[in-house]
Amino acid sequence: MSGQNPYLPEAKIEKPRAPYKAHFLPHDVSVVVRPEALPDSAKGLPGSLLQIAMTNGVDIEHACGGVAACSTCHVYVKRGLKSCNEPLDEELDQIDNAPAATFESRLACQTVPNGTEDVEVVIPAWNRNAVKEGH
Numbered sequence: 456m457s458g459q460n461p462y463l464p465e466a467k468i469e470k471p472r473a474p475y476k477a478h479f480l481p482h483d484v485s486v487v488v489r490p491e492a493l494p495d496s497a498k499g500l501p502g503s504l505l506q507i508a509m510t511n512g513v514d515i516e517h518a519c520g521g522v523a524a525c526s527t528c529h530v531y532v533k534r535g536l537k538s539c540n541e542p543l544d545e546e547l548d549q550i551d552n553a554p555a556a557t558f559e560s561r562l563a564c565q566t567v568p569n570g571t572e573d574v575e576v577v578i579p580a581w582n583r584n585a586v587k588e589g590h
């Protein structure tokens with residue numbers, strides 16, 4: 456079960472068909488994402504950067520629970536951006552409210568790489584979740 460906002464249009468995502476590498480900075484955590492073992496939690500789109508990060512010990516803030524209703528999961532996709540789904544207008548609206556947004560900005564909960572490239576993701580200091588959740 457994944458977190459999707461019922462008030463948003465359905466995101467057009469293409470799940471990966473081959474393994475790819477996701478590298479999270481500044482944690483310097485590299486994860487091999489395997490199509491047959493995509494994380495699927497209640498927070499964010501299935502296979503999203505948020506789910507990949509959170510299931511591999513990289514905590515990213517996600518105040519709205521991963522339904523594109525905040526900008527606390529704002530990250531920079533430094534490599535592999537073209538392999539990610541197109542953002543919905545609602546995501547772009549949230550990014551407009553995020554501090555220090557750039558053309559590499561995405562919401563981690565709404566961004567699903569298709570696996571055709573490795574991705575490198577930088578988590579801004581203000582969005583690193585310092586508190587471990589117990590669920």
Ligand code: FES
Pocket residue numbers: 516517518519520521522523524525526527528529549562563564565
């Ligand atoms: S967690 Fe709120 S938009 Fe991603």
